[in-house]
Amino acid sequence: MGADKGGIRVVRNTAKGSPAYVAGIDQGDLITAVDGQAIEHISALNSLLQTKKPGDGLTFTVQRFGEELTVTVVLAANPAYEIVPQKRLSSAQKAARNSWLKQ
Numbered sequence: 181m182g183a184d185k186g187g188i189r190v191v192r193n194t195a196k197g198s199p200a201y202v203a204g205i206d207q208g209d210l211i212t213a214v215d216g217q218a219i220e221h222i223s224a225l226n227s228l229l230q231t232k233k234p235g236d237g238l239t240f241t242v243q244r245f246g247e248e249l250t251v252t253v254v255l256a257a258n259p260a261y262e263i264v265p266q267k268r269l270s271s272a273q274k275a276a277r278n279s280w281l282k283q
Contacts, residue, residue: 187212187243188222203251205242212248213241229255 187210194201205211211219215238219225232238234257242249269277 186210186220188219188225199253199256203240203253204249205240205251205253206244208244210243211240212243215239216241 190200190205190207190209190211193207194205211225213219214225214228217224217228219228228238232255234255237252237254240251240253242251266273
């Protein structure tokens with residue numbers, strides 16, 4: 181996304197299956213507001229997103245080819261992170277884990 185006069189321009193295709201993709205946001209769109217709050221810089225959008233959780237729905241106001249659109253984006257957890265428990269731990273790993281959990 182890039183800064184643009186009056187909003188944030190989507191400069192790349194949205195990732196297939198992502199919340200933005202599912203909502204219909206696409207390359208070239210200009211995001212001007214989220215939940216009625218004007219968004220003029222990516223830091224404002226990131227700050228707003230930090231207050232939300234997966235499953236929350238946000239209303240995005242978007243300019244596309246001169247038309248104003250309103251779409252709902254339902255947030256999702258970042259699929260790039262996965263916590264997988266280690267099934268077999270060495271005694272050193274168990275000791276380190278137990279020490280860390282006691283803190």
